[in-house]
Amino acid sequence: MNLSVNIAGLPLKNPIMPASGCFGFGKEFSKFYDLNELGAIMIKAATQEARLGNPTPRVAETSSGMLNAIGLQNPGVDQIIKEDLPFLDNYQTPIIANIAGRTKEEYVKVASQLDQQPVIKALELNISCPNVKEGGVQFGTDPTLAFELTNAVKAVTTKPLFVKLSPNVTNIADIALAVEQAGADGLSMINTLTGMKLDLSGKKPLLANQTGGLSGPAIKPIAIRMIYEVRQQTQLPIIGMGGVTSAEDVLEFLLAGANAVAVGTANFQDPYICQNIILQLPDTLSKYGYSSLKEVMFDSCVNPSISL
Amino acid sequence: MKLECLRVIENHQLALDTYEMRLQGEVLPILSQPGQFIHLKIGQVSEFMLRRPVSIADVDREEKSITIIYKVVGHGTNWLSTRIIGDEIDGLGPLGNGFSLQQHKGESILLVGGGVGVPPLYYAAKELSKHNHVTAVLGFQTSEAIFYESEFSQIAKTWITTDDGSYGYSGLVTELIASLGSFTTYYACGPNGMLKSVQSQLSDIKGYLSLEERMGCGIGACLACVCQTRCNKGYIKICKDGPVVNADEVIL
Numbered sequence: 305m306n307l308s309v310n311i312a313g314l315p316l317k318n319p320i321m322p323a324s325g326c327f328g329f330g331k332e333f334s335k336f337y338d339l340n341e342l343g344a345i346m347i348k349a350a351t352q353e354a355r356l357g358n359p360t361p362r363v364a365e366t367s368s369g370m371l372n373a374i375g376l377q378n379p380g381v382d383q384i385i386k387e388d389l390p391f392l393d394n395y396q397t398p399i400i401a402n403i404a405g406r407t408k409e410e411y412v413k414v415a416s417q418l419d420q421q422p423v424i425k426a427l428e429l430n431i432s433c434p435n436v437k438e439g440g441v442q443f444g445t446d447p448t449l450a451f452e453l454t455n456a457v458k459a460v461t462t463k464p465l466f467v468k469l470s471p472n473v474t475n476i477a478d479i480a481l482a483v484e485q486a487g488a489d490g491l492s493m494i495n496t497l498t499g500m501k502l503d504l505s506g507k508k509p510l511l512a513n514q515t516g517g518l519s520g521p522a523i524k525p526i527a528i529r530m531i532y533e534v535r536q537q538t539q540l541p542i543i544g545m546g547g548v549t550s551a552e553d554v555l556e557f558l559l560a561g562a563n564a565v566a567v568g569t570a571n572f573q574d575p576y577i578c579q580n581i582i583l584q585l586p587d588t589l590s591k592y593g594y595s596s597l598k599e600v601m602f603d604s605c606v607n608p609s610i611s612l
Numbered sequence: 613m614k615l616e617c618l619r620v621i622e623n624h625q626l627a628l629d630t631y632e633m634r635l636q637g638e639v640l641p642i643l644s645q646p647g648q649f650i651h652l653k654i655g656q657v658s659e660f661m662l663r664r665p666v667s668i669a670d671v672d673r674e675e676k677s678i679t680i681i682y683k684v685v686g687h688g689t690n691w692l693s694t695r696i697i698g699d700e701i702d703g704l705g706p707l708g709n710g711f712s713l714q715q716h717k718g719e720s721i722l723l724v725g726g727g728v729g730v731p732p733l734y735y736a737a738k739e740l741s742k743h744n745h746v747t748a749v750l751g752f753q754t755s756e757a758i759f760y761e762s763e764f765s766q767i768a769k770t771w772i773t774t775d776d777g778s779y780g781y782s783g784l785v786t787e788l789i790a791s792l793g794s795f796t797t798y799y800a801c802g803p804n805g806m807l808k809s810v811q812s813q814l815s816d817i818k819g820y821l822s823l824e825e826r827m828g829c830g831i832g833a834c835l836a837c838v839c840q841t842r843c844n845k846g847y848i849k850i851c852k853d854g855p856v857v858n859a860d861e862v863i864l
Contacts, residue, residue: 325834326829326833326834327833328832328833328834328835332829332831332832332833332852333831333833335613335831336615348835354846356846356847357835357838357847360825360826360836360837360838360839361825361826361836362826362835362836362837362838363662363826363827363828363834363836364826365660365661365662365688367659368658368659368661369661370661370662370828372828372834372836374834374835374836377835377838377847520658520661521658521661549658569661570658570661571829571833572661572662572663572828572829572830572834573653573658573660573661573662573663574615574653574702575615575704575829575831576615
């Protein structure tokens with residue numbers, strides 16, 4: 305079955321990719337399967353300088369999900385270009401680089417550096433990290449700031465720019481429309497929801513950062529609802545994510561309005577999850593009456609026959 | 613490193629809230645080295661999204677099995693405790709860097725374990741005792757929590773301490789260690805507080821700590837389990853660079 309899809313001018317051989325922050329820079333997972341099998345790879349967020357991230361504990365399991373507060377630990381964009389991108393250049397799989405920063409200037413600087421790397425085929429603007437004190441989600445919860453940042457980054461890149469939206473807002477469509485007006489080529493949604501877990505013995509938050517981002521199957525219904533809402537208002541390509549663990553989940557995201565689907569937390573439970581989903585996708589699509597990925601898209605985006 | 617379906621061939625309570633399980637596989641047990649760990653998938657559906665890292669307490673290469681010892685502290689470990697013989701558990705491993713034991717010959721080596729930090733030291737003790745004089749100081753909260761005293765006694769000079777004084781030496785492992793004479797090397801695994809005390813007390817000899825932290829992927833990709841290092845070297849990943857580290861390299 306033909307699983308190929310084109311998102312914002314970026315051709316993918318299938319719609320499945322690991323989500324940023326859940327796959328490092330690919331090296332660890334390359335020991336399990338050939339990364340060429342993936343539709344794309346969204347690599348860990350890059351900031352201008354190296355960041356140490358938050359104190360530990362940084363993760364906690366919750367029912368059908370997990371909280372994380374890594375805090376954007378990364379070696380900095382120069383080091384990523386020098387140490388991590390050459391490895392990814394061994395693969396044909398398109399690499400989507402996630403960009404974070406404290407200020408608009410930092411985002412712009414990191415974006416322009418990554419824009420010059422041939423191995424990077426698209427950028428993902430992270431305006432939705434809930435685990436850092438400065439930058440991140442503050443740009444993703446205010447339509448005006450989201451517009452300005454997207455506009456500024458768009459000015460320094462010729463590559464497709466996806467903006468990763470935060471679900472921690474009253475109306476996610478407002479942000480989606482703001483970044484569309486600013487020139488975004490696509491949307492990634494959703495990032496994690498801010499949550500908290502208490503340690504009953506210590507009578508305090510379990511994560512050192514106190515709060516963390518909730519991910520995993522627990523948030524999937526929220527992701528589906530938000531993608532569905534945003535799809536009613538824009539034709540921008542959407543990379544859907546939030547609790548995907550199976551090919552059925554992928555179909556659900558596609559029907560809700562996503563054009564491609566990223567897998568996050570499930571990579572920790574099963575390192576082969578992306579490969580397995582890609583293998584199972586044709587049978588799952590057939591089971592529900594589709595003979596290609598394009599047919600699914602027609603049902604959801606172009607002809608919203610499943611409108612509620 | 614291998615993702616393998618392991619078969620439960622034994623699972624029984626060993627001490628207070630503490631269970632011993634033996635798991636049989638084809639490849640994973642044979643690859644396992646002392647100090648490494650196994651990352652176990654909990655449950656069959658997506659209720660538990662994180663695997664549980666459990667240290668390897670022993671390996672039987674003929675039987676192709678590993679022994680793990682775990683404490684029931686929540687829903688995930690409770691699920692483990694209810695597995696019966698013949699059940700299958702998805703295991704990823706062996707993971708991490710274990711103890712470098714080959715370097716020792718004719719040395720006087722101290723093992724310091726606390727609670728469920730004791731298990732990886734048993735596998736290490738078995739290997740070390742072939743060519744060295746091994747002393748084990750094992751700390752538990754109370755007499756009912758003690759396990760593997762006789763197993764350790766067969767291969768090492770073994771001391772037991774309890775926090776409440778209900779068995780053995782009454783007090784902390786560090787208090788007992790001070791009275792035991794000198795050693796060339798030590799290996800320690802246990803609660804962070806214990807490791808910190810041992811690290812400071814035995815700073816004049818070569819030491820190795822096996823660290824524990826809440827983990828995500830277990831393979832070095834998610835950056836959940838990090839530990840700060842000295843000399844501005846930044847963080848190490850406990851799952852990949854550890855769990856065994858040089859005692860003088862980390863800041864606990």
